Amino acid sequence: MKILSAEQIRAADAYTIQSQNLRSEELMERAGITIFNWLHQQLNGSPVTLHIFCGIGNNGGDGLVVARHLLEHGYKIQVYVVNYSDKRSQDFLINFDRLKEQKVWPEILKEKSPMPDIQDGDIVVDAIFGTGLNREPSPWVGRLMQDLNSGKNLLVSIDIPSGMFLDKPSDLGRVIHANYVLTFQHPKLVFFLPSTGSFCEQWVALDIGLDEAFINSLDTDYELIGYHEIRPLYRFRSKFSHKGTFGHAVIAGGSHGKIGAIKLAAEACLRSGSGLVTAYVPGCGLNPLQSSIPEVMVLTDGEEKEIREIKIPFQPTVVGIGMGMGTSKPSLAAFRSFLEGWSSPVVVDADGLNMLAKEKAMLKLLPPLSVLTPHPGELERLIGSWKNEFEKLEMAREFVKKVGCILVIKGAHTIVLDKEKGYVNTSGNPGMATAGSGDVLTGVITGLLAQGYTPLEAALMGVYVHGRAGDLCLQAQSMESLTAGDIIIQLGTAFREFYLEDSTQSNEEEGE
Numbered sequence: 477m478k479i480l481s482a483e484q485i486r487a488a489d490a491y492t493i494q495s496q497n498l499r500s501e502e503l504m505e506r507a508g509i510t511i512f513n514w515l516h517q518q519l520n521g522s523p524v525t526l527h528i529f530c531g532i533g534n535n536g537g538d539g540l541v542v543a544r545h546l547l548e549h550g551y552k553i554q555v556y557v558v559n560y561s562d563k564r565s566q567d568f569l570i571n572f573d574r575l576k577e578q579k580v581w582p583e584i585l586k587e588k589s590p591m592p593d594i595q596d597g598d599i600v601v602d603a604i605f606g607t608g609l610n611r612e613p614s615p616w617v618g619r620l621m622q623d624l625n626s627g628k629n630l631l632v633s634i635d636i637p638s639g640m641f642l643d644k645p646s647d648l649g650r651v652i653h654a655n656y657v658l659t660f661q662h663p664k665l666v667f668f669l670p671s672t673g674s675f676c677e678q679w680v681a682l683d684i685g686l687d688e689a690f691i692n693s694l695d696t697d698y699e700l701i702g703y704h705e706i707r708p709l710y711r712f713r714s715k716f717s718h719k720g721t722f723g724h725a726v727i728a729g730g731s732h733g734k735i736g737a738i739k740l741a742a743e744a745c746l747r748s749g750s751g752l753v754t755a756y757v758p759g760c761g762l763n764p765l766q767s768s769i770p771e772v773m774v775l776t777d778g779e780e781k782e783i784r785e786i787k788i789p790f791q792p793t794v795v796g797i798g799m800g801m802g803t804s805k806p807s808l809a810a811f812r813s814f815l816e817g818w819s820s821p822v823v824v825d826a827d828g829l830n831m832l833a834k835e836k837a838m839l840k841l842l843p844p845l846s847v848l849t850p851h852p853g854e855l856e857r858l859i860g861s862w863k864n865e866f867e868k869l870e871m872a873r874e875f876v877k878k879v880g881c882i883l884v885i886k887g888a889h890t891i892v893l894d895k896e897k898g899y900v901n902t903s904g905n906p907g908m909a910t911a912g913s914g915d916v917l918t919g920v921i922t923g924l925l926a927q928g929y930t931p932l933e934a935a936l937m938g939v940y941v942h943g944r945a946g947d948l949c950l951q952a953q954s955m956e957s958l959t960a961g962d963i964i965i966q967l968g969t970a971f972r973e974f975y976l977e978d979s980t981q982s983n984e985e986e987g988e
């Protein structure tokens with residue numbers, strides 16, 4: 477699903493108004509009714525009081541439409557106009573009048589107005605600012621937002637939490653902390669970034685009939701990735717395939733005390749369908765690996781405790797490298813000379829990334845479209861520190877263009893970047909914040925590359941399947957107990973969902 481910028485949202489609104497021959501207030505009516513219907517479905521006529529805080533623009537206009545429909549359906553409402561400017565929008569005014577016709581006179585809130593009386597358990601609907609926010613809210617509006625945030629009330633934001641910019645950092649002291657964001661048709665990037673995402677606990681994208689053909693024609697910087705985007709990439713196996721059809725992956729790394737990283741990655745690689753898997757480890761890895769995963773072949777470099785040479789006596793399809801490898805000088809030299817002699821894409825993780833960060837000149841040795849899988853700490857070592865999430869993404873995009881790689885920025889919503897765009901993953905859960913889960917991801921991506929998926933496909937499918945397997949773990953256990961090994965076990969079901977026609981999988985229109 478496409479993630480639109482503020483400008484693209486405005487263009488989609490304008491195009492829809494023109495192509496469907498609507499007045500803009502008709503689109504606002506449709507938007508407001510859609511929000512009302514969602515609320516009505518959840519509340520089912522409950523006698524709870526809803527406090528609707530409206531700004532003076534079109535987001536406020538949406539709030540007024542919602543208020544009118546709530547009233548008509550017998551809900552108890554209190555409506556406020558947060559009067560931060562005199563420039564009320566045309567459609568706001570139309571709906572203000574319509575509400576007054578229903579004998580509702582909203583309370584006008586100004587700088588010195590006292591905070592309205594809201595009882596614990598009442599619901600607050602936030603329609604103060606939408607996508608039209610173009611400067612920080614005034615301090616008094618910020619204080620109002622803080623008061624609303626500190627109440628014991630369910631907070632529902634229309635379109636976006638008020639005070640949040642779509643494409644630049646916001647002053648988070650002046651942003652509504654929404655329990656639900658009811659957004660129009662397509663989610664916004666800020667829902668998925670760590671700093672702003674925590675202000676959007678759950679989001680729902682409601683279809684208001686914006687022109688999808690137009691939206692599909694837009695070239696967006698980001699897309700949201702879930703089951704429906706990944707399934708078409710899945711390749712069914714032909715009846716006459718054999719293990720040679722699915723490639724031979726090498727998983728290289730490990731050091732004394734960190735052979736487990738290779739065990740996890742090699743097993744995940746095998747369980748993701750690589751025909752053959754060889755682990756390349758220092759001597760201390762031989763016995764544990766051979767006894768714990770007999771399907772995996774093991775090569776050692778003669779050194780006992782760390783890798784000092786990488787000589788692979790056959791031509792593997794793909795190499796996943798770096799997990800638990802350490803960053804000592806001899807290991808770094810071995811990594812460098814391996815890259816000098818290697819030309820097909822590699823997957824680089826963990827200490828592989830740390831070595832690239834230590835000696836940035838090695839980045840030039842990376843074969844084109846290699847997949848790099850940093851967590852935020854590794855990313856910072858690679859690209860330098862950033863002031864905010866937007867700068868981070870810009871710097872990461874520059875890096876991708878310069879190095880010619882695919883970058884998998886791991887996190888709650890992992891973002892895969894190639895030179896064209898960013899893909900935001902929707903699967904996964906905080907139970908996956910556990911030792912070794914990244915090693916499993918590297919194994920999965922390497923396994924997919926071994927079978928002939930392109931590097932971008934392997935990164936996208938790998939990230940999705942890894943998160944989905946993590947979600948499946950929760951059907952039988954808890955976030956606390958989830959381990960990286962459990963994710964590997966659930967890979968089977970995660971892949972199997974690709975050939976079930978009627979999967980109940982991942983509804984991208986809702987997220988948490």
Ligand SMILES: NC(=O)C1=CN([C@@H]2O[C@H](COP(=O)(O)OP(=O)(O)OC[C@H]3O[C@@H](n4cnc5c(N)ncnc54)[C@H](O)[C@@H]3O)[C@@H](O)[C@H]2O)[C@@H](O)CC1
Binds near residue numbers: 507531533561
């Ligand atoms: N354009 C359309 O056809 C539709 C718009 N919709 C709603 O319209 C919203 C966007 O509406 P608007 O563009 O009117 O903008 P907002 O309602 O987000 O903001 C109100 C106005 O206040 C001004 N403003 C911005 N930041 C300010 C600040 N810090 N202090 C004081 N004034 C400030 C701006 O000039 C802006 O126009 C969307 O989020 C959505 O809720 C929906 O009704 C769907 C259809």
Ligand SMILES: Nc1ncnc2c1ncn2[C@@H]1O[C@H](COP(=O)(O)OP(=O)(O)O)[C@@H](O)[C@H]1O
Binds near residue numbers: 909917
């Ligand atoms: N809160 C979360 N929600 C979803 N996925 C998460 C969350 N925290 C971590 N993950 C996933 O778990 C993995 C952690 O990787 P990493 O930090 O490299 O762990 P390790 O180094 O222990 O292997 C990543 O794929 C990341 O996206």
Ligand SMILES: [K+]
Binds near residue numbers: 535602634635638
């Ligand atoms: K809002």
